[in-house]
Amino acid sequence: MGLSDYLVRNHRRVVFFTGAGMSAESGVPTYRGKGGIWKQYDYESYACQPAFEADPARVWEFHNYRRKLVGACKPNPGHELIARAEAASHGVTVVTQNIDGLHQLAGSRNVHELHGSLWRLRCEKCGRRAESRDAPLLDPHCSCGAWWRPAIVWFGDALDGEVIDAAMRAIVSCDLLISIGTSAVVYPAAQMPLYARKAGAKLVEVNPEPTPMSASYDLCVRESASECLARLCEGI
Numbered sequence: 001m002g003l004s005d006y007l008v009r010n011h012r013r014v015v016f017f018t019g020a021g022m023s024a025e026s027g028v029p030t031y032r033g034k035g036g037i038w039k040q041y042d043y044e045s046y047a048c049q050p051a052f053e054a055d056p057a058r059v060w061e062f063h064n065y066r067r068k069l070v071g072a073c074k075p076n077p078g079h080e081l082i083a084r085a086e087a088a089s090h091g092v093t094v095v096t097q098n099i100d101g102l103h104q105l106a107g108s109r110n111v112h113e114l115h116g117s118l119w120r121l122r123c124e125k126c127g128r129r130a131e132s133r134d135a136p137l138l139d140p141h142c143s144c145g146a147w148w149r150p151a152i153v154w155f156g157d158a159l160d161g162e163v164i165d166a167a168m169r170a171i172v173s174c175d176l177l178i179s180i181g182t183s184a185v186v187y188p189a190a191q192m193p194l195y196a197r198k199a200g201a202k203l204v205e206v207n208p209e210p211t212p213m214s215a216s217y218d219l220c221v222r223e224s225a226s227e228c229l230a231r232l233c234e235g236i
């Protein structure tokens, strides 16, 4: 089967399963690979609960740096094609590992963020929640005085059960799953697309490089996200 057998317009329920490579063309640094942010920062000091508890100011400085970098980025043509496919009623769901909010900025509504969002905050003292795109965050404190905790799934955190359930419902009921720009090494996200395959969906991997999951895909396209999406979303 060639790429023409995987066109979005010929399917009824499509899941776009995205990772950092989806936003690479928007200028958001990926996690691994060239320019990966963890090469510059030791994650144990910046992106985990013990670091936040030990030194919230330091963790906030790092997150404000990320908010500033990501806040200057715009959705790329790939994000826009996915949003257009949703608007054109192709039963589209986005399941993303990204925390940048670029799918929503492009107009996607049906988005499940497995790893949370750089733009949402929660207070672990009083339970308040907030959302802010200020970069840097103007006041990193909740009105109760505690530090806002970025609502991101950090290293060592469990994923949100409700988000996983919603994502899995879409995954097991789709007829086409297109994985884009994920290195497929972060669990449990890495194995989620396999449930679509078990349920009978076709699977496409879009990534310039092979991944440990490539062999489980029906079709692997070694192209950039926007290049391949332009072909997969042809006619929409």
Ligand code: NAD
Pocket (backbone or CB within 6 Å): 018, 019, 020, 021, 022, 023, 024, 025, 028, 029, 030, 031, 032, 033, 097, 098, 099, 100, 101, 115, 180, 181, 182, 183, 184, 185, 186, 206, 207, 208, 209, 211, 223, 224, 225, 226
């Ligand atoms: P990753 O950085 O581990 O892997 C990125 C993958 O994208 C690589 O396999 C690479 O070959 C591929 N890629 C690079 N450029 C591409 C392009 N133009 N088109 C298509 N693919 C391209 O990313 P991951 O698998 O998402 O795991 C990283 C973790 O870090 C996630 O948990 C995520 O929450 C977090 N993260 C998020 C962002 C973001 O929000 N944009 C950025 C970095 C990291």
Ligand code: ZN
Pocket (backbone or CB within 6 Å): 123, 124, 125, 126, 127, 128, 142, 143, 144, 145, 146
């Ligand atoms: Zn509070």
